[in-house]
Amino acid sequence: MSSAVSDFIRNRIRDDIENDVVDDSIVTRFPPEPNGYLHIGHAKSICLNFGVAEEFGGKTYLRFDDTNPLKESEEFVESIQEDVRWLGFDWEDRLTFASDYFDQLYGFAEQLIQEGRAFVCDLSADEIRATRGTLTETGTNSPYRDRSVAENLDLFRRMRAGEFPNGSRVLRAKIDMASPNLNMRDPVLYRILHAEHHRTGDSWCIYPMYDYTHCICDALEGITHSLCTLEFEDHRPLYDWVLDNISINFHPPQIEFSRLGLEFNVMSKRILTSLIKDGHVEGWDDPRLPTLSGLRRRGVPPEAIRDFCSRVGVTKQANLVETSLLDFCVRSTLEDTSPRAMAVIDPLPVEVINFDDDDVMLEAPNHPKVPELGHRQLSFGRNLFIERSDFRETASKKQRKLTLNGLARLRYGFIVECVEVKKDAHGEPVELKVRYVPESRSGQDTSGLKPRSTLHWVSSANAVSAKFRLFENLFNVREPGGDDLGEELNPSSKIEQDGLVERVVVEDEWDRCQFERNGYFVKDSDSTSTAPVFNRIVSLSSGIR
């Protein structure tokens, strides 16, 4: 795990603490909208918000930004909590919802109306769009902009009372239709939505907009540093305007940082949702997805994600991080903690023709460097399996494989010499005949032989069959998200193979482990008691094979 983190936000917080800009301790918040599952981009924000609070002795709220009942649901509030907890963060009693503040939000809106800073507008959505102007042209004032305070108040109260249909009126801030910042052109504060809210039920039929809600909730919760992503930079003047124009005695600073981009992945909720809806993946927890539930099912430990987030840093620069960094973080957290075993994913039968006795038991350490992980018994007998790709009929200088008439060591077992290859009609090897060297037993080898390669293997007596799922990038373009998503998908992002694994892994229900030379694996939730399924979390680094 990497040590002391430093970035422009932490530097700013440190300064604020030193200069007594914050009275007490710092307060942050992670404010997801419960309309989808969290992904690794959210993890960056979670690690930042909870991380700085831990580092500087502060508190963090988990606040659901639930102001749009049309898109939000309880399913998502539950999955989000599960994911944040899984990442290893604790909001204690600071679980809140924007909807907790609906009454106060409404009160502040009436205050804005009383002071002539907001008005009820009867323009349709299309008309508002048409009068907003463009990037280069100013907008024009709504004809309803100069309604009296009394009329505005009356109308707003009747909006709340449910007298008007959806879309018929909105409450707008009275700012400046000529502002070069489109967000300041009399933005909508409240809209009419006759919809059931997952928390407040049918007690409201008007709902506040994000820009109006977020800053007030931040202020109400005493957030000392309101951290968000770059696309909200243009919203900051509005964030400040709202707080400057209501009676509230706290004004958090909004500080923006860049989103995480990960090569060959998409973070957009829209695209993620459509991948699932169109059946390109099997759900939010598909192991190929960068969702936290997908990564969890893939077998990625939360520590690896936190390490990754600290290594990518926090800046305002647009970024597209290479997947090799995530892979590195996963391997390095698994390296010292995962017990080893052997699995043969694509088995080639091997008969040891000079082995006539009962199987012999061999002892193998579960980790080459961590004796605390224990050891296990391997049986070695006449009928074995090796990886099909570990045999090649003729030797080559570059490859380290078992060849006809060549030698190889079977890891923690004996050295064998291949004496015959049986092939099918296509010339493909279907079985090997080998002789083992009795005096080459692992740990007490007196043979003097030094084969170039060591292979993983299982014996038929010691193995059970299993399915192995091998994953590649879901997309075959570095930055997916073009018009034709189907064109960008990697057709071989998921490959399932039937193979064999040491019995002990299944019987003792090992969690994550390394199958030597094949990578790190975890048992998938699709496993049954008779048919285990293993996901490859990540391969070992190297390349060849």
Add this chain to the structure above:
RNA sequence: UGGGGUGUAGCCAAGCGGUAAGGCAGUGGGUUUUGAUCCCACCAUGCGCAGGUUCGAGUCCUGCCACCCCAGCCA
């Protein structure tokens, strides 16, 4: 061509006027019964470009250029 941002190695990223940290990737070597791990070494005379200020500029000034975001009654 309005506004807001950002440019340091293949990818991230330090740097705050005193002579380019670190990580990932890559390359070479050592150890190794996992082509793993581990260890060592190498990897920007140059910081988007062009001028200027200064004894000295990635850091300051001026002018360009490139890229990202914004025209939801989404967040």
